[in-house]
Amino acid sequence: MPDVNLSVNLAGVTLNNPVVVASGAFGFGREYNQFYDLSELGGICAKGLTLHPRMGNPAPRVAETPMGILNSVGLENPGVDAFIKEELPFLRRFDTKIIANISGNTPEEYGVMCEKLSAAGVDMIEVNISCPNVKAGGLAYGTRPELAAEVTETAKKHANGVPVMVKLSPNVTDITEIAKAAEGAGADALSLINTIRGMRIDVSTRRPVLRMNTGGLSGPAVLPVAVRMVWEVAQAVKLPILGMGGVSKGADAAQLMLAGASAVAVGTALFTDPFAPLKVRDGLAEIAGRQGLSAVSELTGGVKPW
Amino acid sequence: MKVEQQCKIIARERLTPDTVSMTLAVGDMVSSAITNTGRPIHPGQFIHIKCGEGLLLRRPISIQSWLGTRMGGTITVVFEAKGEGTRWLAQRQVGDTLDVLGPLGNGFRTTSGPYLLVGGGVGVPPLHACACYTGCASTAILGFRSKDRAILLDRFDEDCVDVQVATDDGSLGYHGFVDALVRQELEKKRHYQGVLACGPKPMLKRVAEVAAEFGVPCQVSMEERMGCGVGACLVCAVTMKDGTVKHVCKDGPVFDAEEVDWDA
Numbered sequence: 379m380p381d382v383n384l385s386v387n388l389a390g391v392t393l394n395n396p397v398v399v400a401s402g403a404f405g406f407g408r409e410y411n412q413f414y415d416l417s418e419l420g421g422i423c424a425k426g427l428t429l430h431p432r433m434g435n436p437a438p439r440v441a442e443t444p445m446g447i448l449n450s451v452g453l454e455n456p457g458v459d460a461f462i463k464e465e466l467p468f469l470r471r472f473d474t475k476i477i478a479n480i481s482g483n484t485p486e487e488y489g490v491m492c493e494k495l496s497a498a499g500v501d502m503i504e505v506n507i508s509c510p511n512v513k514a515g516g517l518a519y520g521t522r523p524e525l526a527a528e529v530t531e532t533a534k535k536h537a538n539g540v541p542v543m544v545k546l547s548p549n550v551t552d553i554t555e556i557a558k559a560a561e562g563a564g565a566d567a568l569s570l571i572n573t574i575r576g577m578r579i580d581v582s583t584r585r586p587v588l589r590m591n592t593g594g595l596s597g598p599a600v601l602p603v604a605v606r607m608v609w610e611v612a613q614a615v616k617l618p619i620l621g622m623g624g625v626s627k628g629a630d631a632a633q634l635m636l637a638g639a640s641a642v643a644v645g646t647a648l649f650t651d652p653f654a655p656l657k658v659r660d661g662l663a664e665i666a667g668r669q670g671l672s673a674v675s676e677l678t679g680g681v682k683p684w
Numbered sequence: 685m686k687v688e689q690q691c692k693i694i695a696r697e698r699l700t701p702d703t704v705s706m707t708l709a710v711g712d713m714v715s716s717a718i719t720n721t722g723r724p725i726h727p728g729q730f731i732h733i734k735c736g737e738g739l740l741l742r743r744p745i746s747i748q749s750w751l752g753t754r755m756g757g758t759i760t761v762v763f764e765a766k767g768e769g770t771r772w773l774a775q776r777q778v779g780d781t782l783d784v785l786g787p788l789g790n791g792f793r794t795t796s797g798p799y800l801l802v803g804g805g806v807g808v809p810p811l812h813a814c815a816c817y818t819g820c821a822s823t824a825i826l827g828f829r830s831k832d833r834a835i836l837l838d839r840f841d842e843d844c845v846d847v848q849v850a851t852d853d854g855s856l857g858y859h860g861f862v863d864a865l866v867r868q869e870l871e872k873k874r875h876y877q878g879v880l881a882c883g884p885k886p887m888l889k890r891v892a893e894v895a896a897e898f899g900v901p902c903q904v905s906m907e908e909r910m911g912c913g914v915g916a917c918l919v920c921a922v923t924m925k926d927g928t929v930k931h932v933c934k935d936g937p938v939f940d941a942e943e944v945d946w947d948a
């Protein structure tokens with residue numbers, strides 16, 4: 379294959395290659411490091427953190443759907459302090475970018491977590507706004523521009539220069555409104571999409587398969603939604619985008635990049651194939667090579683809409 | 685080191701209309717487990733099998749028996765065709781190839797010496813390896829829905845001191861559930877090092893209660909729906925008595941029964 383430059387720039391952070399692993403699918407990396415060297419990855423979005431440890435939801439937490447899965451893990455995690463003390467030093471051993479993913483009950487919690495994480499040294503902070511805001515009566519931050527702007531601003535103020543990437547929820551009528559709100563509040567990058575709310579019912583028992591009744595859909599089934607949303611957001615804002623949702627091969631990643639993403643994340647595909655991120659990377663390089671590009675980054679925004 | 689491997693099916697046998705035994709050529713999967721963990725496969729560990737292109741989630745199946753690389757490098761599984769994935773699996777033939785991750789999880793911890801092995805339905809197969817691992821000094825109590833669903837009885841007969849069978853409909857052996865036989869056995873004999881149980885959760889709960897009554901340590905192999913199978917996605921949660929959450933694929937599937945919150 380001709381030499382294709384795989385490195386990409388995401389909000390001033392240089393990734394060795396455009397393939398990142400999505401938050402929640404990769405834990406804190408220890409498990410998949412038993413399969414390959416984590417330095418092969420462009421970046422790692424660590425499992426979503428909260429200020430205090432969380433137990434998550436009761437099981438079953440996963441259901442299979444046509445070309446997708448539903449999950450209702452419920453942000454089980456050891457808390458930001460345990461991450462910094464026990465997991466970050468391990469992740470830091472690899473030549474890859476470490477992106478912490480945070481969720482808070484209140485904007486203040488996001489602020490406190492940003493202070494701690496920026497002091498501990500992460501490459502980027504991904505702000506998950508798909509979770510409910512306790513103060514706003516449980517409404518998800520990601521569904522209202524003003525709430526999204528408030529968290530973004532707080533995160534940015536406390537991140538001490540570490541780039542802040544806001545992760546958008548697809549469960550909205552117009553995702554560009556939220557994207558613009560995050561941009562206006564100072565976000566350095568956007569990531570999308572988080573999971574789409576869904577439900578599966580066991581016909582014989584008449585019970586939902588998930589103990590929480592509903593959960594978040596991911597996997598190949600959501601790819602076209604992700605491509606459409608990345609495309610819309612890319613036209614609405616100037617921020618770089620980490621695209622995700624249903625990527626399991628190089629061509630899927632190329633679609634997201636052509637739609638406007640600077641880099642892509644792989645989540646659910648890991649469950650089928652632990653090596654999926656490396657195969658996506660190689661597939662992407664091959665596509666870029668075949669199209670005569672000298673760098674994969676040339677794919678970004680290259681769609682030719684009708 | 686954990687591996688993902690393409691494994692050829694080298695033997696296949698239908699044990700009942702719904703239950704299939706399959707032997708896979710796994711290369712050095714078994715032996716690599718030995719070198720990297722300092723111990724061989726333990727009964728109770730499982731492999732995570734991809735079931736066709738359309739299903740994203742692999743299916744966890746317990747390892748029933750195995751041979752190290754020098755002996756040929758094989759793993760045998762016994763499973764019931766239930767839903768979409770296992771039905772697909774049951775249709776694979778000798779010579780077909782399966783995509784397998786493994787060996788995964790932590791198995792039963794045993795010393796030689798007599799254990800009481802308690803299995804229900806397709807929870808029975810991994811206990812056969814326990815029978816061999818415990819110096820053929822153990823007793824097995826095996827439960828099935830009916831006589832035509834009973835599996836592996838001859839194998840247990842060979843490798844156990846005593847085998848007792850219970851069926852839900854009374855078509856073979858004791859008419860009723862295994863926990864009644866467990867109680868009888870523990871009343872009669874006090875020499876068991878422990879109870880090792882694998883089967884549906886309601887059965888495990890009752891067996892755990894009986895074992896606790898007699899003060900005999902009990903290990904149980906738990907089932908939960910899985911994603912990654914390696915401990916990264918946290919979907920396979922089981923609640924512990926102390927309020928913490930553990931994960932079946934990584935911390936289990938075998939747990940000390942007294943650790944588990946049976947009412948969660």
Ligand SMILES: Cc1cc2nc3c(=O)[nH]c(=O)nc-3n(C[C@H](O)[C@H](O)[C@H](O)COP(=O)(O)OP(=O)(O)OC[C@H]3O[C@@H](n4cnc5c(N)ncnc54)[C@H](O)[C@@H]3O)c2cc1C
Pocket residue numbers: 441442730741742743744745746747761762763764765766767768769770771806807809810906907908909910932937
């Ligand atoms: C550690 C472990 C070891 C197992 N060992 C064996 C074995 O040796 N032999 C055997 O026959 N069965 C075993 N099972 C159960 C087996 O995994 C399920 O029967 C199988 O996953 C069902 O898949 P399906 O496609 O037939 O059903 P579907 O209903 O199509 O499955 C849908 C989804 O639910 C999951 N699921 C459904 N039932 C179960 C269950 N009981 N446990 C876990 N996940 C489930 C599937 O994996 C899949 O993700 C084991 C389960 C676990 C957790």
Ligand SMILES: Cc1cc2nc3c(=O)[nH]c(=O)nc-3n(C[C@H](O)[C@H](O)[C@H](O)COP(=O)(O)O)c2cc1C
Pocket residue numbers: 400401402403425426427449451453479506545571572573595596597598600622623624625643644645646647911917919
């Ligand atoms: C099991 C599981 C857990 C997840 N946990 C998180 C999380 O903690 N924080 C977050 O922002 N997104 C989480 N996600 C969403 C993913 O990061 C990703 O946005 C989504 O799954 C779409 O990508 P995919 O189709 O490649 O999985 C989770 C997804 C899955 C499947």
Ligand code: FES
Pocket residue numbers: 909910911912913914915916917918919920931932933934
């Ligand atoms: S299946 Fe992913 S953590 Fe157990």
